[in-house]
Amino acid sequence: MSADVPRRNPRKVSASVTRGGAPAQERKLRSQGKETLRRLLDAGMVTFEKRGYHAARVDDIVKVAKTSHGTFYLYFANKEDLFWALISDVTEEMTALSASLGPVGGGRKGYEELRAWLDKFWDLYRRYAPVIRAWTEAETSDSEMGTFGTQVLSRFGRRLADRVRESEHPAGIDPDVAALAMVAMIERFNYYAVTRAVEIDRAQLLDTLATILHVGVFGGTRNRRLEQAAGS
Amino acid sequence: MSADVPRRNPRKVSASVTRGGAPAQERKLRSQGKETLRRLLDAGMVTFEKRGYHAARVDDIVKVAKTSHGTFYLYFANKEDLFWALISDVTEEMTALSASLGPVGGGRKGYEELRAWLDKFWDLYRRYAPVIRAWTEAETSDSEMGTFGTQVLSRFGRRLADRVRESEHPAGIDPDVAALAMVAMIERFNYYAVTRAVEIDRAQLLDTLATILHVGVFGGTRNRRLEQAAGS
Amino acid sequence: MSADVPRRNPRKVSASVTRGGAPAQERKLRSQGKETLRRLLDAGMVTFEKRGYHAARVDDIVKVAKTSHGTFYLYFANKEDLFWALISDVTEEMTALSASLGPVGGGRKGYEELRAWLDKFWDLYRRYAPVIRAWTEAETSDSEMGTFGTQVLSRFGRRLADRVRESEHPAGIDPDVAALAMVAMIERFNYYAVTRAVEIDRAQLLDTLATILHVGVFGGTRNRRLEQAAGS
Amino acid sequence: MSADVPRRNPRKVSASVTRGGAPAQERKLRSQGKETLRRLLDAGMVTFEKRGYHAARVDDIVKVAKTSHGTFYLYFANKEDLFWALISDVTEEMTALSASLGPVGGGRKGYEELRAWLDKFWDLYRRYAPVIRAWTEAETSDSEMGTFGTQVLSRFGRRLADRVRESEHPAGIDPDVAALAMVAMIERFNYYAVTRAVEIDRAQLLDTLATILHVGVFGGTRNRRLEQAAGS
DNA sequence: CATGAATGAGAATTCATTCAT
């Protein structure tokens, strides 16, 4: 697994605080400035959602934000810069989320833990859907953006791998590899749902994901799950 | 302003027959023409690989194909048109592949069937990797491509769903939903591997995918698998 | 591919207010902008005159206006758009002119009214000659321009028809049809003169047109005219 | 009045005999060749009608003629060359027509002569309408093509002027100038009718034109016309 | 802070014409 991809514009990742592009960061923003910055970020979100990363024009963003071209460059170096600002937030929150998965035993409790965690992932994914979609698009051509943020994925991977290692997993499975497979399934399935490539409801998605992974990776068995459900 | 340009519809999927873009299909090609067409398609593949869909310039393609700008437009209406021609091929082969999955029982034989199928998927995916990557990038902005992709996904989904239905799958799983989850995992994990987002070798990937899905979806159990392995 | 380009509708006719092309109308122009707009319109006039509509290049216009390519598209969607802006002006003034023809009796006063009106037509026609010539060239291929031209013609026609109806016109003449014949003669003869297809001076052209139409359509007679001329 | 415009490719004007472009003229055509030439000329007619002169592409012509690009250039030097070939025919027939106008007296017979002549003009104009429309469009930008063939117009003018001179025309009219005014009215009114700028039927157009010109130019009076009509 | 204006490099596309078979 390759190491974390270095950020091109190394900027401390911390949402809501460091928000705003390079040019803006060298200045202290008064309330009017903050308001404009906020409008630009929101407009970016809206525009990337509507058009996708490549098709999004600075002009579109500026129109949505009801401000001028000149102003845009007062806050961001360029479109990419604005995009990084948005990505930072996702990255940070995703990282936090990845850390929050507790031990996943083969029993009912493990199942519940896993499902609850996937539930939080669903929420987070949905909240940042526009950015994530654009990210998916951008990363293909711009290697610097990394495959859905390689750092995000690998952070998820590491945590999951740890949890697998603790569990009674099936023979022939390498925890690190299994973790990646899980990330793939979780991320993409949510992606399908978000992009409406398929129509699927929340409970169904969560039940299915949780079950497959619990049984397939964490040694949960149908029987054991049923017994324990009955016993508890 | 200029004459009526008929918008291109997603063509009937049938590679090698449908080869070439809209303009090319309206003319009879002699051997020289076919050769040029081939060179352009190959050049497209190469260029999309190197640059990605958006960054690819008709100019790049033309250079690789060692031909002129004008000639390009003799065969394709534009970059997108060429891309469709490539996509058609992938789509067709993927469709064929999806049909080739046999019944997947809970025992060793089922496991082998699944793994062999994933093995073929790996090959195919790798062969068309450049196109697939570009596709991922293109579909966000161009809705037509998105829907086209959806068709491929759902075709996979249907076949897998049928196989799940026949099997002794865990409680709490809906075959249709599970099928989608599987597609997500399979496609994306291969994607990670192909894009080198993660370093992983073929056997590991296949073993892991096959095991998780077999155990998690098709009712394969660790024990049963080991027993049968011992027994055969 | 690129975002939705709204097709331009023939605009409400009202010069000086509607000044400028579609893009320009969506922005508020400061004095600098207005100045540039004016330069572009003038340059369009000059260029269409020199080259004709089809042969006119945006590049030519831009050079004459001493500005850049990009700037052109800041004010007009394309060459046609600029042309519409010019046409609007002609149309409006022509419409105003057509309304200004008073009653044309068979006597000397009627003759003078008619001639004075043709005199104003001559001036107007000359002022907008470049646009009108280009229009003649453009309308064949672009149907929208054709219909637009038809509107101007019919507006003239209606007014003239009314005047004919009031008069003592020759038997066998339908006022509506006669009006169109008049428009044909007036417009084309001026066109010949303007394009220098024939060398002819103002007074001659006006006397001749006025006489033929007065006698041929409005019931003016040689005798009556002479008598009255003597009498007055 | 300016002299006849010299032909750029001086070619003996004689329809159906000299038909075909420069390249073709240097070769003797066998029946196959004549057939192809015919198809190209017809295709030119069709295409100019449909698209107008400027928008017509060699490609369009070639498609309509069901032949190839290469073949086109076997017969014509370029689009203009083909156009000249078509124009030659019109020119020749128009010239013949202009000569056929007999004396136009102020009485009924003169009226009939004039109307009959306009009737022939109507037919001819309609037959060559596609070429004439294209010509109108082309001449504006390409001065070599002359204003509706200045030579055609001036030939008409000379004949009409002669007829006016013989007649009892109103005071204040110069025969040469009046002739031009007449040509303008006749040509343009037919143009309106042909292009459907106005809906008008043949009899109405002819009656009106004949009446206006007869009364307005040739000294025909309402009364005299009626008397004579009654008397004859 | 904000903004309208200007710029020009770059990309796509068209089409008349020539060429080889």
Next chain:
DNA sequence: AATGAATGAATTCTCATTCAT
């Protein structure tokens, strides 16, 4: 005689970025 193929100059149009007010 016919034709498919190739060419590339010429044009249009876009859009990120800079600048003056």
